[in-house]
Amino acid sequence: GENVEQHPSTLSVQEGDSAVIKCTYSDSASNYFPWYKQELGKRPQLIIDIRSNVGEKKDQRIAVTLNKTAKHFSLHITETQPEDSAVYFCAASKGAGTASKLTFGTGTRLQVTL
């Protein structure tokens, strides 16, 4: 089955700096790669996703890159703000009809300090 590894497990950055979280996956059939932000006791919140036919996607301060050959994808957050502090999870699935059948990474606790 799919295995998703995520690094780092914790990340502390100063407000205004950039944060990068990296994930690797094992199953070449995976084609949908979402990123979630989760606050304590809450449901995961989709912040950005990318599909395997695209190499990069950007939404304001958030961007995701995908390297299919190397089987890795990364989340980039620029101009970080204190409200970005949360746990972030990457995930992978085989897409249509199974987008919810996700294999999650182990999570990254991001702390944005003033």
Added chain:
Amino acid sequence: GAVVSQHPSWVICKSGTSVKIECRSLDFQATTMFWYRQFPKQSLMLMATSNEGSKATYEQGVEKDKFLINHASLTLSTLTVTSAHPEDSSFYICSLDLNTEAFFGQGTRLTVV
């Protein structure tokens, strides 16, 4: 996006009792729903795939007789934790697909004492 309603949001039960968690799709019919479990400070792990009108598919290591899943209608899937024990204390969350995106319920915090 889809609206997924999960109840209860939290429950405390005694060891040995059973607890039922409901996951409802409020605005469209879902033939498939997914159930995840998340232990404190850990990731979400898929437990099972709930299929309307047929048996659920369980992930390796998940006891099907302990975690009973019923998907009797296109808008409701239930997860029953039978003979709950303290080690079953966790955050349980359901999800479904719409337009190749996953939508999650609010989650249920189960504490077994």
